[in-house]
Amino acid sequence: MPFEVPEGWVWTTVSDISKSILYGVSESAKSEGKYKLLRITDIQDNKVDWETVPFTDFDDNKVSSYILHNGDIVFARTGATVGKSYLIQGLSQKAIYASYLIRIQTFDLILPEYVKLFFESGYYWEQIELSSVGIGQPNVNGTILGYLNIPLPPFAEQKRIVIEIEQWLSLIDQIEQGKDDLHSVIKQTKSKILDLAIHGKLVPQDPNDEPAIELLKRINPGFTPCDNGHSRKFSQSWCSVTVNDVCSIIGGVSYNKADIQDTGIRVLRGGNIQNGKVIDCFDDVFIPLSYQNNDNQVQHGDIIVVASTGSQTLIGKTGFADRDIPKTQIGAFLRIVRPKQKALSPYIRLIFQTDDYKGYIRNVAKGSNINNVKNAHLQNYQIYLPPLEEQQRIVQKIEELFSVLDNIQKALEV
Known part of the structure; x- marks a missing residue:
């Protein structure tokens, strides 16, 4: 037996x-x-x-x-x-x-x-x-x-076993459905928190904060804010800008397939952008050091954008570089959004996670087979920038709230 x-x-x-x-x-x-x-x-x-x-x-x-x-x-x-x-x-x-x-x-x-x-x-x-x-x-x-x-x-016990297990499986299915529903609620909650943040409703404003326009004038002395009427919905200390006003858009490296090798410069592709992070992959491509380009080497604070893909879901996906990554450059199907002042990076990173950004990108990048985000699409995206001190309060608050939600999500996966 x-x-x-x-x-x-x-x-x-x-x-x-x-x-x-x-x-x-x-x-x-x-x-x-x-x-x-x-x-x-x-x-x-x-x-x-x-x-x-x-x-x-x-x-x-x-x-x-x-x-x-x-x-x-x-x-x-x-x-x-x-x-x-x-x-x-x-x-x-x-x-x-x-x-x-x-x-x-x-x-x-x-x-x-x-x-x-x-x-x-x-x-x-x-x-x-x-x-x-x-x-x-x-x-x-x-x-x-x-x-x-x-x-x-025995036959009668077979029946009892089936009835008992079906009851347990039904309960497990309900629990699993509840988990799925809670995962969905967590995702929606994060989106709502980000939406409140970029509309100035997540943390209180402080009249002592230096207005955002003063920071922008230091970045670009010739800066002139554009007002299309929407900015009247925000605090006067906020400023309407385009991504081009506060960030540089940097293209990726093109290389010959014959130059691919086992070591050298790592080339990031779409698969390296996962869950808002930049990761290594088992099938990463390496090219000779002769391709070295300091502009598109990944630096701390860079926002990496998937700029060309056949998927409407993946187009515009972003990953945040939380450190300098030596000997690592982006490939031709990616873009770097690099804030002109590093202090802006944490807040701008949040903007690139919002539903507003995702909807904008999917609308402008539509193609018959391949979806493409052009540099101009990123440059012309309009955002509303709060004072730097408020940006920092927003980022801190979101980190606190997301930490709680992430802990709940981890508990569901145990």
Whole structure:
């Protein structure tokens, strides 16, 4: 016995509890036909969307052997999902199953719901791992499946087990849904906090703060604020500017593929921008030191922007350089937004995380296949700048609030 079972239980095999273990049909999927054709790929997260399952035709004289019934269990016998199973339920039309699936039909006093639960157990998966054969493409045939050991309780206890586990699984699903909902609330809360920050509603204003325009005049003595009417919604100490007024936009390095090597200058690409940070990747590209360019070498305070991608979701994604990164430059599909005064960097970084910025970028960068952020798109983006002292209070407040939210999020992942 693999392990002890309660009195009244027996150790048996899948073959001994099954009246049929049968491979599926080798038929092509069609948009129309007499029968639905269930395939491995139609089974996702223990569910089947029968509306999307294709059709097929089959010999009417032979089809009865392959017709699926409620209570049948189908089993993936090959590929990356070998061992995955699905309990047929809620059939509303005739369906058969494809050749990479094996169907199990249990005897009447064997509850298929109990067998399906066994097919989810750790002990079942241990047997599948030990029994799988093949190099690169693991598979389990019908004979091996039939040999698998299964602990079997009396029929009445099978029912009680199924009812008890379904109750627990339902509770777990509710908890998981609650976690998902809370993750969503946390994300929305962060967006709202950022929105309040850039509209001057997160921290109180201090009339003793030096107006932002004085700081801007020191950065650029010829600076002239533009007023399109919106600035009247802000404190007089705030100032309407474009990104170009307070930041430099720096392009990335282009290189020949033939120059790629194992060491040298690391070239950042879109994959290096993750969760608002600049990270190393296992497949990073390196080019010779002859490509050295001090302008697009990543410096502390730089905001790295994904400027070219086929994804509307990823376009404009930003990462913040929290340190100087030696021998690291951005690639041609990225841009550096570099504040002209480093003290501005923490606040401007927040602006580039807001929904307002993301909406602006997705609107201006649309393309038929590739989305592109031009330098002018970044330069012309209008922002409202508070006094430097207020920027610092805003950044500090956001760090405090985000820290609380991050701790909650980490607790959800335990």
